[in-house]
Amino acid sequence: xxxxxxxxxxxxxxxxxxxxxxxxxxxxxxxxxxxxxxxxxxxxxxxxxxxxxxxxxxxxxxxxxxxxxxxxxxxxxxxxxxxxxxxxxxxxxxxxxxxxxxxxxxxxxxxxx
Amino acid sequence: xxxxxxxxxxxxxxxxxxxxxxxxxxxxxxxxxxxxxxxxxxxxxxxxxxxxxxxxxxxxxxxxxxxxxxxxxxxxxxxxxxxxxxxxxxxxxxxxxxxxxxxxxxxxxxxxxx
Numbered sequence: 634x635x636x637x638x639x640x641x642x643x644x645x646x647x648x649x650x651x652x653x654x655x656x657x658x659x660x661x662x663x664x665x666x667x668x669x670x671x672x673x674x675x676x677x678x679x680x681x682x683x684x685x686x687x688x689x690x691x692x693x694x695x696x697x698x699x700x701x702x703x704x705x706x707x708x709x710x711x712x713x714x715x716x717x718x719x720x721x722x723x724x725x726x727x728x729x730x731x732x733x734x735x736x737x738x739x740x741x742x743x744x745x746x
Numbered sequence: 747x748x749x750x751x752x753x754x755x756x757x758x759x760x761x762x763x764x765x766x767x768x769x770x771x772x773x774x775x776x777x778x779x780x781x782x783x784x785x786x787x788x789x790x791x792x793x794x795x796x797x798x799x800x801x802x803x804x805x806x807x808x809x810x811x812x813x814x815x816x817x818x819x820x821x822x823x824x825x826x827x828x829x830x831x832x833x834x835x836x837x838x839x840x841x842x843x844x845x846x847x848x849x850x851x852x853x854x855x856x857x858x859x860x
Contacts, residue, residue, distance in 0.1 A: 675852040737789030
């Protein structure tokens with residue numbers, strides 16, 4: 634069964650802290666994605682990666698960075714958390730087959746105080 | 747041109763009724779149109795998807811209608827049930843898109859009243 638896991642379901646951090654969100658997939662997928670989800674705005678792509686050590690900016694990369702050292706793991710980093718980064722963060726993965734869809738993790742709800 | 751516009755933002759339907767959610771796009775290179783269903787506290791999950799070579803796809807109570815000339819597609823939920831209450835996202839992508847990047851609509855929060 635397809636599985637994407639995220640390291641935390643809920644996180645509370647202080648403004649200025651460095652925050653790491655981890656995502657792991659067990660499907661040997663090449664592509665991995667980080668989204669944030671906010672009411673009325675849908676899912677907005679932050680960064681994606683189509684190979685180990687490769688990364689591409691999505692629509693809203695400002696204030697974020699990513700790391701992909703291994704194929705199964707994709708990390709999202711908030712260098713200095715701010716209150717406007719309070720959101721639901723979703724990780725997804727997909728294969729290179731263009732007919733394949735994306736599989737999502739359960740999400741991490743981040744609150745920055 | 748990369749946007750997918752989804753409406754309505756929220757929808758209330760009586761049990762047994764038909765729920766209809768609409769999406770529109772601009773990019774004619776899009777050739778894969780999935781719908782995702784998301785329950786509270788869960789990540790989105792693929793519900794049903796269509797390619798532009800067909801005008802309709804049905805899976806159980808869920809049907810996608812696709813109008814290529816109008817660049818619109820919609821999700822119909824027949825005999826809506828309280829268990830269908832969730833947020834629904836339409837999305838689109840192009841096969842030539844590196845990395846399989848999906849463009850999502852804004853989401854529709856569906857509530858089915860018993």
